[in-house]
Amino acid sequence: MTLTRRFALALSLVALMTIVGAAGYILIEHMSVLDAFYMSVITISTVGFQEVKPLSPAGRLFTIGLIVTGVGSAVYLFTVIGELIVEGRLREFLGKSAMNRKIHDLKDHVIVCGYGRFGRAVVEELTRNTVPMVVIESDPAKQGDLDGLGALHVMGSALEDSALENAGISSARAIIVATGSDADNVYITLSAREKNTKILIYARGDSEAGLRRLKLAGADQVVAAYQWAGLRIAASILRPSVIDFLQLSVPGRESEVDLEEIRISRESPAAGKTIAAVERENPRLRIVAMKRNEERLEMIPAADTRIEANDLLVVIGETDSLKRLASA
Structure with missing residues (x-):
């Protein structure tokens, strides 16, 4: 069993024994929930603080059993924690736990x-x-x-x-x-x-x-x-200008010219307008493809095509123009 699993097991045992101990004091000695957990914790941890109240014979027998089982669980937990610290793996363990929580969310x-x-x-x-x-x-x-x-x-x-x-x-x-x-x-x-x-x-x-x-x-x-990779090298030899253009317009590179896909929202000023109208309002921008719902991607859509909400546009142009259209 790995050290991390041993730690989880030891922690679970101590928690279980604490709950069992508290339940026993509630049933046998009729203590409040707070007093019962207090008695359970000081018994398992062997700190030796004063009892909440004198115990009955049944309560003392229960405490003996809790000491035998609970203290052993606590010692096992402290031993595993010591191993984690000695091996320098406590930080690693806590880091993995935090990462697992982030992934889960x-x-x-x-x-x-x-x-x-x-x-x-x-x-x-x-x-x-x-x-x-x-x-x-x-x-x-x-x-x-x-x-x-x-x-x-x-x-x-x-x-x-x-x-x-x-x-x-x-x-x-x-x-x-x-x-x-x-x-x-x-x-x-x-x-x-x-x-x-x-x-x-x-x-x-x-x-x-x-x-x-x-x-x-x-x-x-x-x-x-x-x-x-092979095709790209061959194309750079056969069509170097085309390859230069493609490198210039790699999406998201924040270069002078960019190529992006933009989803049109219902609030977007572009919704309801034709492609020609949107391009007139943004002279340094061209819509090169459009996809609507489950239809296939349409390359070079007609200028009089009306843009609807939720359409996906593939647009090339100046970075600032693309950002304005995307944020609208």
Whole structure:
């Protein structure tokens, strides 16, 4: 049994014995709840304070039994606490408890499985955009990096159901499966889909067979990391100006020109206006795509298309213009 589990067990035993002791004094000696808990605590802790009132023979026998069982539980708890302090793991234990509470309170967050080169790039970008997330990583050597980044994380294998559950799979909105093994990624994808049928699954694959199986397993989007890198290099040779433009307009980079998706609210001034009207009011901005409800993304929508509340617009333009439209 791990030290942290021993601590939880010892703490539970002491709490249980305190409650049992208080209940016994209430039933046998007819004490008030406060007096009963006082008697139970001073008996288990062996501090030797004066009794609330003289005990009856039955009360004394009960106290003897409480000392034998309760004091042993208290000594066990103090021993475990000593081990935690001696091994320097008390702060670590308390830190994990605080992290687990934060993860438990998360809703609509993103889970990243694997903190390798691919996963690290994803985590850094999500962190920069303050997206709530939890990282699952099996390599203990990477825990220091995750602590330094301030990322919520679960140390363990995403192949285990407990790791996914500890990361809040049931309340997450998306999961990124980014381990270095196609077989593991397929298994994690199946597990994630089983535990949350509505979650969006983005999975990494390194082979054609792996990409095909990830799609069959239920991944919403699969990415061939090395294939994309190769295509990007080839494109930079064939179409260097296009690549320069794409690098300039990477979403969220706070450059002069940005590319963003904007959800139109009911209160937005853009709601009810045509695309042409919105572009006239924002000369340095262009709407390049629009998605309405469950319809497919429409590229280069017609200028006379009327924008409705809850429409999703893909917009390119000056950063300040994009911020004005997004905050309206």
